[in-house]
Amino acid sequence: MTMIVLNRRNLLAAGGSVLATGMLATGVPGLLLPARADGLAPTESMSGGANNYRKGAAIVDRIGKGGFWMSGTVRRAGDGAPLAGQRIQIWAHTVEGQEHEPQSHGATLTDKDGKFRLEMPQIIPIFGQPHGHLAYDSGEFKTVFLRPVMRSAKETSLEAHFVLQPA
Amino acid sequence: MGWRTVRAILIWAALALAIGVPIALAAASEQLAWRGPVYILAGFAGIIALGLVLVQPLLIGGYLPGFSAYRGRRAHHWIGGAIALAIVIHVAGLWITSPPDMIDALTFSSPTPFSPFGVIAMWAIFIVALLAALRRRLGLRPRTWRFVHMPLAIVIVAGSVVHCLLIEGTMETISKATLCAAVLAAAVKVMIDLQVWRKRRTLRGESIARQ
Numbered sequence: 001m002t003m004i005v006l007n008r009r010n011l012l013a014a015g016g017s018v019l020a021t022g023m024l025a026t027g028v029p030g031l032l033l034p035a036r037a038d039g040l041a042p043t044e045s046m047s048g049g050a051n052n053y054r055k056g057a058a059i060v061d062r063i064g065k066g067g068f069w070m071s072g073t074v075r076r077a078g079d080g081a082p083l084a085g086q087r088i089q090i091w092a093h094t095v096e097g098q099e100h101e102p103q104s105h106g107a108t109l110t111d112k113d114g115k116f117r118l119e120m121p122q123i124i125p126i127f128g129q130p131h132g133h134l135a136y137d138s139g140e141f142k143t144v145f146l147r148p149v150m151r152s153a154k155e156t157s158l159e160a161h162f163v164l165q166p167a
Numbered sequence: 168m169g170w171r172t173v174r175a176i177l178i179w180a181a182l183a184l185a186i187g188v189p190i191a192l193a194a195a196s197e198q199l200a201w202r203g204p205v206y207i208l209a210g211f212a213g214i215i216a217l218g219l220v221l222v223q224p225l226l227i228g229g230y231l232p233g234f235s236a237y238r239g240r241r242a243h244h245w246i247g248g249a250i251a252l253a254i255v256i257h258v259a260g261l262w263i264t265s266p267p268d269m270i271d272a273l274t275f276s277s278p279t280p281f282s283p284f285g286v287i288a289m290w291a292i293f294i295v296a297l298l299a300a301l302r303r304r305l306g307l308r309p310r311t312w313r314f315v316h317m318p319l320a321i322v323i324v325a326g327s328v329v330h331c332l333l334i335e336g337t338m339e340t341i342s343k344a345t346l347c348a349a350v351l352a353a354a355v356k357v358m359i360d361l362q363v364w365r366k367r368r369t370l371r372g373e374s375i376a377r378q
Contacts, residue, residue: 048278051267095201099265124201127261127268128279128334147278153335 042077042142042165049145052099053135057089063106063120064096069157070132071117074110077165082114086141088162092132094121099133125153134160142167175232182225185349186218189342196337209260210337216253219246220327221350223320228357244299251296254289281333288326291319317358324354 070090074083091105098104108118123130130150137143141164148160193214199207223246225231226239234242262269272282295316298305302312328347331338 046278047276048268048271051271052265093201098203124198125335127265128281128336130335149278 039078040075040080040163043144043146043161043163045143045145046147049133049147050135051133051147052091053089053133053137053145054091054100054102054105055137057091057105057107059087059108060106060118063090063118064094064103065121066119067156068094068120068122069117070120070134070160071115071157072134072160072162074114074116074136074162074164077163080163082110082112083141083164084110084112084114086110086114086116086136086162086164087138088116088118089135089137090118090120090132092120092123093126094123096121099126122156123150123153123158130155132158132160134162136162136164139167141165171232178230178232182222182231185221185346189338189346190214190218192339192342193337196339198337203264205260206264209257209264212253212256212260213331214338216250216257217327217331217346217350219250219253220324221346221353222246223250224353224357228353228360230353230357247296247299251292254292258289279333281330284326284333285330288323288330291322291326295319295323320354324350 072088074086074088075081076083087107087109089105089107091099093099094104096103104121106118106120108116110116123132130153131147132150134146134148135144137145144162144164146160146162148158150158190211193211202210222231223243226234226243226246229236229239231239258269258273261272268277271277272279272286275283275286277283298307298312298315307315328350331343332347
């Protein structure tokens with residue numbers, strides 16, 4: 001007959017290790033990606049990246065009244081060549097609306113250096129983290145959804161970088 | 168005014184502050200301006216649930232003046248039900264606010280590190296509430312009940328505290344950390360005082376004797 005010995009010490013230890021592994025597994029997913037030998041690896045979609053996505057947001061000069069800058073780069077997997085004219089869609093919960101609302105969405109195109117930059121309203125914390133959403137979803141390359149998190153809700157800019165692979 | 172009265176006032180005042188200050192500061196948060204009513208309700212249901220998690224060990228440990236062992240136990244049952252209800256409102260409100268984010272959380276595929284802690288604590292709360300409601304029907308003896316309830320209570324306390332601390336939302340940082348520390352301290356104290364892991368036949372006798 002087996003006896004389960006339950007006392008305060010081993011329960012706390014077990015609880016502690018469960019908490020620790022939970023933090024590690026969910027806290028640093030980027031560190032667990034394998035390194036690739038064949039040049040620049042494509043960006044994987046982030047978990048939750050596609051949440052509240054509205055397909056086909058219009059290309060705009062600015063989302064709403066602005067005040068916050070979303071920027072980044074788009075490059076090709078393998079050789080890392082900048083990709084010009086790529087449409088990047090951006091949305092977030094901002095001071096002007098919730099994530100799912102149409103006025104919170106907009107799109108922009110990359111310049112000849114593969115860079116993009118779009119002014120939008122200040123992002124605020126939603127679901128416990130101040131974060132934005134970006135999508136490449138134009139067909140030529142494989143679709144990628146990103147969900148970068150701001151280090152502080154007080155920041156007034158955020159970056160996200162795409163490395164795309166052919167669809 | 169005797170020492171007992173002063174002590175009673177101090178204990179109740181400390182409890183009121185530990186729960187009331189974080190709620191008041193969250194109610195003053197500028198974040199509320201950018202949120203809809205359902206999202207605000209969901210957030211406060213979560214904060215209130217955490218406050219009630221602080222009350223639970225205090226009631227069962229007999230630390231709150233004016234509550235006999237019997238009344239403390241009765242209140243513990245009702246507040247347990249209130250916590251389960253608050254969690255239902257919390258989850259339902261967040262689901263209405265952003266369905267994909269809530270589904271991610273419930274399926275443990277959320278990018279936010281605090282979500283799994285909240286979801287695990289939620290299931291522990293539901294299991295305890297369900298078993299408590301069926302305890303008599305299932306014929307659970309006090310020892311069996313304690314054996315089931317104590318590990319789940321630890322999961323609820325630890326899960327809720329980690330969940331809450333990792334969230335960046337309407338709660339003010341220091342009052343939030345203080346409430347979380349109080350929740351942990353109350354749970355640890357009651358488990359030590361009542362020696363919940365010892366074999367014992369005189370729990371009720373002891374609690375009544377201490378009143």
